[in-house]
Amino acid sequence: MTISANVKYTKDHEWVRMDGDIATFGITDHAQEALGDIVFVELPEVGREVEAGEAYAVVESVKAVSDVYAPVAGEVIEVNEELEGEPEKVNTDAFGAGWIAKVKVIGDGPVELMTDDEYNTFLEE
């Protein structure tokens, strides 16, 4: 399992990468490992506004269907359409090619995000 140093984490095992006012969302390597083989990702619609903590996508594995929550509030400006044909990218490259959506951040941003070290400690607990 890997933990990327370049992103922030939520307790629900999502990650967010900030680049100016653009945030990229995904689920962590730990999350994909726990879920098992991902077989479908339901992507949000471009233009949709999501609240921090709101379910914006759904990942389906052979074991379970899980909501994915937005780490920060924003308007969806791009989704990873490649996941429609190749959902396994979430398994093979959770922090890279397995990204789910990009949003333009609205408001003050996140409430409770963790650094990689904090997330590691959280996982160990």
Place this chain on the structure above:
Amino acid sequence: MSVSDMNDTAFKYSATNGIQHEEALLFEHAHDAAESIHLPGVKGDMPNALAVFARQNPAGIPGLSEPETVRHFVRLSQWNHGIETGFYPLGSCTMKYNPRVNEQVARLPGLAHIHPDQPEETVQGALELLYEVQQWLGEVSGFPHVTLQPAAGAHGELTGLMMIRACLDARGETERRTVLVPDSAHGTNPASAALCGMHTVELKSGPDGRIDLDVLKAHLNDGTAALMMTNPNTAGAFESDVKEICQLVHDAGGLVYGDGANLNALVGVARPGDMGIDCLHINVHKTFATPHGGGGPGAGPVAVNETLAPYMPVPRIVKDADAYALQGNVGTSVGSVLGSIGQSGVYMRANAYISAFGREHLHKIAQDAVLNANYILHRLKDAYHVPFDGVCKHECLLTDEIQNRHGVKTLDIAKQLIDLGFHPMTVYFPLIVHGAMLIEPTETESRETLDNFCDAMLEIAAQCEAGDTDALHEAPVKPFRRRLDETQAARKPVLVWPA
């Protein structure tokens, strides 16, 4: 199976693996020369109004004789495992044996050959039996009213939530649209809430696998429409705070929906209506031994208290002196949720089953179901990790934590069970524990069957401890179809012929 395999083990773990031949698709068997049914041609001209619908090309129905068709499906059925071929401990699904006498009752011509739209006075006997079931379900669950209409458990959930929504609307509380659902709930709960136009908030279970009162309190507010609770829950644990939970939800202005899927653990012993729950669906196939729906006729009757009674579906079966009638018009009703009064044949089986036990003996269903589950738990608790301490109800929950140390997962254990002649338990549900194995033996199994199953589970655990795990990853090797690629099946399903 070769003669050398026929040692004691092979007999102990007996099951069928059917006839071991590949079976082509019906379409691949087809040979146009021999169609089994010859339809007469159209005589004269087709009426003009229908002509536009006339088929231009052949329908592509496979040409096969009747015996060829029958053999195809019988051969396929021989690959199957059912409750009649072996033990089927699928937790949360309650695969109990359905006594054959109930089938005989349901097939009596006077019950099987009637029509839902027949005049009431010509079906008084059938209505009486349905009315009896209605009254008995109310008595068993502790509610004054029951509707037999919903055609499945999930349909019952939807019907119950529709009544709750109608009740809240009648109170003028149209903003109450949040349904609280514990994270251990059946997946149908949030689905039913969504279908009913409400949204779901998930409650994280406490460390004992039960509803956490503090978590519940934190989520109750003036948007709360209902809490959906399953008791006993899907971890096989009784929600011991049920009265306080119901009080908290009621004080917050919401209602409590009971998922009665696990009523077989309580029947004749405790009544959800007495616990403060407002409405409850009952999975007749789980508690009262009717066949599982599986796409066929099912039944998910809903029992309600006086608060929700005005909103029950119509028509309702009512008794007036000695005559039974269908009451159609009730202004506050949510309407009809089925094209008829309910799946009559299923209720005839349930009536026969309940009658066979009678009021005096019905509690033995629950007692034996709980005893059997605890027997398994007791025999396996040292070899497998038990996530929540204490006695269980009708099903016991284990995990693969100990076997993980040897690289063996729940899926491997489940597949090995197939080779040992058992249908696997429910795997990876409930979601609140990692690598869940949910085992529900039901009350119909003998101690010998339970012991054979436990021996098989202990043998698998011992294989792990001995580091002899290769076979576990390969399993199953005995059935005709071996380990299926579930991932590929979900990612690249082949759903049409020709592919």
